[in-house]
Amino acid sequence: MTHLPDRLFNTPLEQVPDFTFNEDVVRVFPDMIKRSVPGYPTIVENTGVLAAQFAQPNSILYDLGCSLGAVTQAMRRHVSHSGCKVIAVDNSAAMVERCREHLNAQDAMFQELLPVKVLEADILKLQFEPTSLVALNFTLQFIAPEQRLTLLQNIQQALLPNGALVLSEKLRFNDPTEHELLNELHLAFKRANGYSELEIAQKRRAIEKVMLPDSLEEHRERLYSAGFSQVVVWFQCFNFASLIARP
Numbered sequence: 001m002t003h004l005p006d007r008l009f010n011t012p013l014e015q016v017p018d019f020t021f022n023e024d025v026v027r028v029f030p031d032m033i034k035r036s037v038p039g040y041p042t043i044v045e046n047t048g049v050l051a052a053q054f055a056q057p058n059s060i061l062y063d064l065g066c067s068l069g070a071v072t073q074a075m076r077r078h079v080s081h082s083g084c085k086v087i088a089v090d091n092s093a094a095m096v097e098r099c100r101e102h103l104n105a106q107d108a109m110f111q112e113l114l115p116v117k118v119l120e121a122d123i124l125k126l127q128f129e130p131t132s133l134v135a136l137n138f139t140l141q142f143i144a145p146e147q148r149l150t151l152l153q154n155i156q157q158a159l160l161p162n163g164a165l166v167l168s169e170k171l172r173f174n175d176p177t178e179h180e181l182l183n184e185l186h187l188a189f190k191r192a193n194g195y196s197e198l199e200i201a202q203k204r205r206a207i208e209k210v211m212l213p214d215s216l217e218e219h220r221e222r223l224y225s226a227g228f229s230q231v232v233v234w235f236q237c238f239n240f241a242s243l244i245a246r247p
């Protein structure tokens with residue numbers, strides 16, 4: 001398992017293709033997401049802390065859009081309730097293959113971790129089992145906007161009383177000056193992490209049609225429409241935030 005630096009966008013491309021979670025992205029993903037998402041390590045580790053808080057014995061914990069399983073690993077570091085199991089789901093075959101390797105490596109290093117099943121599947125077609133904790137860590141923004149409400153309704157209905165959804169997303173802002181300020185700060189974060197103007201511009205073009213962020217107000221409204229009873233922001237850094245939604 002080699003972790004390469006993300007140089008995917010550092011040479012000029014005649015046409016920048018739409019971003020997909022393919023082999024090339026998988027190879028550099030840990031470096032890419034850490035250098036692109038302000039607060040990512042804090043969000044991942046504390047999703048484990050939240051999971052321990054909300055997990056109930058003998059229930060399932062879901063990591064939806066698990067990529068290489070960073071959140072699953074954090075859940076396994078923090079949750080030790082009896083009879084719990086993690087189900088990690090991603091529809092990228094390349095991600096799922098590498099995720100299984102990462103989790104096998106974690107199993108080889110630590111004893112008594114929660115059992116985990118990694119599914120290559122579309123989370124929009126999943127039959128959810130009763131669950132105490134669902135994590136959507138930077139996944140909803142890649143789901144077609146018209147399908148987001150149905151997905152959240154399915155999650156809300158599967159959640160046990162006192163369970164929780166942890167939803168982390170990039171945000172857009174309705175106030176143009178707020179939007180510009182927080183986006184500028186995100187660009188400053190990327191530059192501080194070594195990305196060039198070319199890399200930043202080409203990445204923006206690659207994700208602009210496939211990753212569509214909502215505002216905090218849209219998230220709140222949609223979560224309440226899906227049946228959630230409480231929505232709380234527990235973390236924000238620039239234009240990236242994480243919310244707890246209670247069923």
Ligand SMILES: C[S@@+](CC[C@H](N)C(=O)[O-])C[C@H]1O[C@@H](n2cnc3c(N)ncnc32)[C@H](O)[C@@H]1O
Nearest residue numbers: 021065066067070090091092122123137138139
């Ligand atoms: C930004 S990454 C998530 C990062 C990951 N949760 C983490 O914390 O490291 C988004 C992931 O969602 C997956 N994804 C997007 N749409 C999906 C769908 N409909 N079903 C399953 N996975 C999906 C992608 O393949 C990708 O791995």
Ligand SMILES: O=C(O)C(=O)C[C@]1(C(=O)O)C=C[C@@H](O)C=C1
Nearest residue numbers: 032033036037138170203207211
């Ligand atoms: O907003 C950006 O510029 C990003 O690069 C964000 C983002 C994300 O939030 O998922 C986009 C794609 C990669 O998965 C890593 C980071």
